[in-house]
Amino acid sequence: MSAATSNRDKSNTFRLLAPGVVWMILFLVAPIMMILYVSFWTQTTFAINSTLTLDSWRNFFGSEAYVGALWTTIRLWLIVLSLTLLIGYPAALFVGLLVKSKTLSTILLVLCVIPFWTSFLIRVLAWRPMLGKEGAINIILQKIGLIDSPIEVLLFSELSVIIGMTQIYVVFMVGPIAFMLGRIDRNIIEAARDLGAGFGRIFWKIILPLSLPGVVVGAIFVSVMVLGEFATSGALSGRKVNLLGNIIVTQVGSLKWAMASVVGVILTILLGIVVAGFLRIVDLKREI
Template sequence: MTALSTDSPMPTETSPAQLRERKDRRRAWLLLSPGLLWMALFMVLPMCMVVYVSFWTQTTFSVNSTLTTASWERFLGSATYLHAIGTTLRVWAIVLAATLIVGYPVALYIGLFVRNKTLQTALLVACVIPFWTSFLIRVIAWRPMLGTEGAINTILMKLGLIHEPLTFLLFSEFSVLVGMTQIYCVFMVGPVTFMIGRIDPSVIEAARDLGASFGTIFRRIILPLSLPGVMVGAIFVSVMVLGEFATAASLSGRKVNLLGNIIVSQVGSLKWAFAAVAGVVLTLIITAVIALALRIVDLRKEM
């Protein structure tokens, strides 16, 4: 914060208050401009480029800037790619539901039932620690867990519960769903715990004194107050799952093709225009999801 003293000669009709306000506003924009410029150049511009290139002409190994809708027609006319949109949406919906089901009770426990601050912090830290392992390592760690000679099959066989290894565990949509749920559920637990932890215990105490059952308290107090946390968590999880490709690439054995995987494979075979089309479709889906979520919750207030 440097002194941005820009004492311009003072026109007599503007009051000192207006001058000060103008100066403060100029200072705010000056401080903000490098960041906004960075975002405009390195985020907005590339995104515009994706839209632009999706209308370029694709030849076998290159693109040229003759505008055409050929890539779009091919994309929308192909059952494989429409299927990929379906898969992306299905995986997103299931993982979102799974993170909520897995995460919410945990958040409830940490935020409401653990009243010891140290233990609360310790549990939250325990949830975050896995993040200090590389994302890709965490994904690949599911292979020895779920494989035919992996931990789960080995244990089940030892226990005599099964005689043949379960093959659906790995290289299937199931493994992708499990992997994503494990990796992303913390993004649900965090915001929800935060919102539940903010509930004044005396409110719940008072409700209990008035004879409300836990069910009623949950429905009337805890659930509504934790909802912004759920929405923030849902935004995080949605954005990350929709843009995913690594988990599917690593755990599905190429059986699950998300839009992300399509982009990666198209880029790999230098089909830039085609990758761009998939990118635009993905952008539209994510925009729709975020817009929906933002209608329910004002992100700026919750942060």
């Protein structure tokens, strides 16, 4: 290759990259830097000034409520992630692999997406009449005589937040996994059978490893959304469950920009660690 063409290639590369780079700098890098910067500003009750201080950071780590919210966020994230995987994987296995007809599996995937035809908030709030003291579940359980008095822990508790989030986010787990499973060549599974492997062996040695990229993508989707959650916990916990997202909302609401920024930075770091961790499991570039 001559120097001239190589130069032209290089300038073409930059020209093609430029819009994306500009976009990312303006709307991703700059805001994050700004949040990081603001987190060191000095906050007084009614005002904020750009004198740098560690006060907000000290406040965060000194407060049991804030640190508690961090742990609650992590705990709920792990529970919801496990539940979406536990519920989502078998569903994806059925839709993506066991259903032989492509039409039927598409229909089933569309069915999974139907709840998205209503807004996110409606879907969250719809759990209230389901889980409430005089909600559908309690009424049914009482009618068939399984319980005498309504189960109160169903609504406005950590449990209701977990139920709500799992229902809302499980589809983000099902989708990518079903996609990866659908791409597995059926001959490969038959080849494994022919070589003497029973279903369990085929699942652990062939199906699971080949669908792992889907699990990782699904887990990233679910993690990113759950870690940043505030609406579900706000609507279903009766203010009993405080996640980092809820704290940001409250702090922004009371114009405590510095503290909101501190929580934002911590959340961003947490997300970065989680996503990077998942990406270490599989080399997505190779798989997709």
